[in-house]
Amino acid sequence: MMRVYEPWNATRGAEIIAEHAHLEGATLVILHALQDAFGHVPEPAIPMIASALNLSRAEVHGVFTFYHDFRREPAGRHVLKLCRAEACQAAGGDALAARAEARLGVVIGDTTADNRVTLEPIYCLGLCATAPSAMLDGRVVGRLDEARIDALVAEAQR
């Protein structure tokens, strides 16, 4: 299922921040909530979080940039994450990752020119006994082979 995100809106952003600001150590919770609503964490949200939590902008920016999950910009319409860790490597994941790159015409980490698919690495989905594995827009898929990866790529391109 493709996620539909709201366009950035400062009032809505402020509401989301206010909803979680009372929590202990709220920064990550707020960043997750903003990304969940808008598909990324828009730049103007950073000083808003800082002011709500009585932190400096630099501190919030530092947290935002430390974690791989948080996006500066929206991803493509579909996000295909391929596990690149050892258990999936042992099960032939490297060749399948190369195949997905070739089919999509992008390298891992990039988004297709038509903005349909973002191809990302992920380091372990915990599906190591049914490797290689992947996640398409939050749906997990295991026991990948050439046919299955082709089907996943085709689904993402639709």
Next chain:
Amino acid sequence: MNLRIFVPRDAGAVAVGADEVALALEQAASKRGVSIDIIRTGSRGLYWLEPMIEVATPQGRVAFGPLTGADAAAVLDVIVADGPHPLRLGITEQIPWLKRQTRVTFARCGVVDPRSIEDYRARQGYKGLERALELGSDAILADVTASGLRGRGGAGFPTGIKWKTVAQTSADRKYIVCNADEGDSGTFADRMIMEGDPFVVIEGMTIAAVAVGAGKGYIYIRSEYPHAVDAMNAAILAARRAGYLGERIGGTSHSFDLEVRVGAGAYVCGEETSLLESLEGRRGIVRAKPPLPAHKGLFGKPTVINNVLSFAAIPFILEGGAKAYADFGMGRSRGTMPIQLAGNIRYGGLFEAPFGMTLGELVDDVGGGTLSGRPVRAVQVGGPLGAYFPRALFDTPFDYEAFAARDGLIGHGGIVVFDDSVDMSRQARFAMEFCAIESCGKCTPCRIGSTRGVETIDKIRAGDRVAENIAVVEDLCNTMKFGSLCALGGFTPYPVISALKHFREDFGPAPTRLEAAE
């Protein structure tokens, strides 16, 4: 009475089609006018048989697998007629792979409905907490110490000592933190237990809270585990509703509540001090120890921080099982370990057994060798920071000290199997590359050493002054091992050095030729 059919909702089963199977079973049943109840459970951990369904019979549950949606109608007919089918596996508990296990921590996983606290209570659930509430702090600590339980996250620190330290530290607030940032490739036991038996984790944390006098707990789950996040959140709500979390637990003076926090894709946050920083809303930068988290942990308060499996082992121990638990195992490794067999393996899954089985038994006998059918060449034990072992070391017993004696570690109990097509210099390079990607940046040896490591291994792979560059890698590993604050920089040398030591032929020509040329 309706037919009761159990279909896993475990992410590993869902990833290979369990949802489709559940849907197809429902459709087939309604078409035939058969009344069935589908109960979504965790996984039994026999992943090569997933999606594996079970049906309740007077003789016990009977399993079928691996199913696809297309098999569902035929299997339902066989279930109704009690007839034979190629996918019929017999009584689940009698499947040899399951039968030879010692399921203590995973006794309920795959059996119960993880959304039902009634189901949990009907199978010994909350007996440990009830006894703990009667015992009080000192006796709980004595039981945990007597069980010999050591931290299952990988470090193997005695849990009883950790808890006692927190109990003896006075403060206005104390915390219980569950480390569910299971980032090691080849490990999935935390995910399975959170999805399949979440109440056992909650109960273990609650007992810890009673033992040390903590009022609040956090479960820090990695974002790569959305199914586990949902399962834990649902279980916390159910436990709160039933009076097992919140004010005055079970009518006593103890109050304790829990909250799930979700990580954001940083491997280093599995390191306990980095996790605490992240929970506080900061960058996941490792803290220097001391102070220990037991003295100054979350928000500077005394904190018990343990792995999911450590907490999940506690209810059995407190139910009166401390001695029974300690009777399992070997040497200083007491109890059972949920071992995870993964990668290129024929029978992959969750195998809980007392410490002491050899690596060879686990890989060849239990795991059945590789899925590809090619010879096993190397296994990595303990995640991305664990050593690669060749077949020559397959007599190593699964035990903290035995692995350490052979320059390895059991870590969180994951075993990743590789066949003879593996290029070990490439695996060594990946270890350094992964460290470079995931380093928090605090320590220079880890932050810069990992990048220099990738570059130097690239030179070796290209045949550039192989012997000199191997010496550079060895020196670098030595610096990282002794110059890093945490296990990320400190243990990345394990896979690198073990690959060099045991699989030297993958790193270019042997150095003896250079000597001969002089």
